[in-house]
Structures are given as structure tokens and as C-alpha cells.
Amino acid sequence: MKEVGQILELEASKVTPQGIYLINEEHEEILLPNKYIPADLKLGDMIEVFVYTDSEDRPIATTLDPKVKLNTCAFLKCLDVNQYGAFFDWGMEKDLMVPFSEQFLRVTAGKRYLVYLYLDKVTSRLVGTTKMGRFIRQNKVEIKAGDQVDLLVSGETEIGYKVIVNNKHYGMVFKNEVFQKIEIGDKLSGFLQRVRKDDKMDITLNSSSLSDVEVLANKIFERLLKEGGKLNFSDKSAPEVIYKEFQVSKKAFRRAAGMLYKERKIVITPEDITLVK
Secondary structure, X not given: OOOXXXXXXXXXXXXXXXXXXXXXXXXXXXXEEHHHOOOOOOOOOXXXXXXXXXXXXXXXXXXXXXXXXXXXXXXXXXXXXXXXEEEEEOOOOOOEEEEHHHOOOOOOOOOEEEEEEEEEOOOOEEEEEOOOHHHHOOOOOOOOOOOEEEEEEEEEOOOEEEEEEOOOEEEEEEHHHOOOOOOOOOEEEEEEEEEOOOOOEEEEOOHHHOOXXXXXXXXXXXXXXHXXXXXXXXXXXXXXXXXXXXXXXXXXXXXHHHHHHHOOOEEEOOOOEEEOO
């Protein structure tokens, strides 16, 4: 069931001794147990619920607020470790399991870890993992320079703070741009400065630090990604050609293209611009 792991608004459809069945767009029924039913809920009403799986792996609805949703990550506290794996508090009655095979490093009960929630397609179960790299790296970049983003601080290095951007990408906030106290686990708002060659992102907490040339450079880079890595014009092209494509002057375009060239992201010839492979 595609709804598993998500917060949805569903219609109350049928009353049973166990609770009220809610119905989705595919007319599939999901039980909302009696203990979660609001006193004023009537048949035909819409109610916002979180859909997960019970102890028998059946989809079930709840009005409890999860600490992490499908394809997102959050810092969660490990409650217990046994022969099967580790169990985390994620706001549900049934604890979230992180099998040993999904632990980057063995976890310890009582400590907090960054956990990513995914749906196992074989078992249809919600599973936690601290090995989130394979999920993060497969996410397509759909934001551009200057866009406001949500951040989760996941670590600290000598040069800055590692962040998870919009629950989808790896990013870095450099310390020379930080003028506030930041701790691991903090949730912040920031702005995308640039996307690096490895798809990791440079993030700023101050929108005014984005220069016009940086914004244009990112637009050129995004255009290259969309066009299969090649543009059939360059900084040597006629000004009217450049203006038609980016609505900027040739001088501005050359500065932005030069920035990408210095970062070794592109190759420039008199006829075209291509991404470095």
C-alpha cells in the first residue's frame, strides 16, 4: 500500500467493533482503532492520520504524530538492542526496528542517532537505517541557487556543519558564515548557494550572501544537467544569443561560466560548454 509511512487525509467509511475503517483513493480500507478515534468523528468526515504497519504487518492508521516519515530522517533515541537489532522511539506504539545489517556503526541503547525511514519492498515493512547514503544519493536535485531550504544538522567538522537538506540531500554550512550557536540535531532554515560536482550542497543561513554571479553560475549548471551535459553556445557566442538563453549580459555570463570553469565543473570551447565527466 503506497500510503504506508505517510500522513494523509482519509475519509471515515465504516464502523466496526475494532474501530472505523478509512478509505483511500483506490478504495482500500485502513483501520483506525477505537483508541485513536476523535469523539466528534462521523462517517463521511475527513481525518488526518499517519499510516504505518501493526505487529502483523497490516496497514493501520493512527492520530499519533510520528517523529520521522517515509523517505525522511530524524534523530531518534535507541530504546533497546537485542539479537534482532535495535529499536527506536519514533512516536508510535510499535518501536521502529533498525536491523544490524542497517547500522553504519553498532548502536547503543539510550543514545540518539540519525535514522532514515524507508519501505522494504520485499516485506512491505517500514524499516529504519543509519546507512542512509544510498537513499540520499539517489535523490534528484530539484532546487536551485537562492531557494530556501529546510536543514537538519547531522554533524560537525573543522570547516563547518554537515546538514541534511530538505530530507533529501547532503549539504554543508561553513563556519565562517555562522553567527549563531548550532548543535547537532537542530532544525534550521537556509538558502542553497551551489550544487557541487558530487551533488553535495553548499548552504548559507543568510540569503544576502548569495552574489548575482553565484546565482547565475548555478542556473548555468542546472541547465547543463537538463540538457544532457552540453550547451551549444559559450562565453564566446554573440551577446544576443546569450541574452536569449539567460536574459543576462555577455559579461555577466562570462563571469559565471568562469566560476564554474575554475571549480573544474565545465569545459569551455568557442562553440560550446560541456560538463566535466
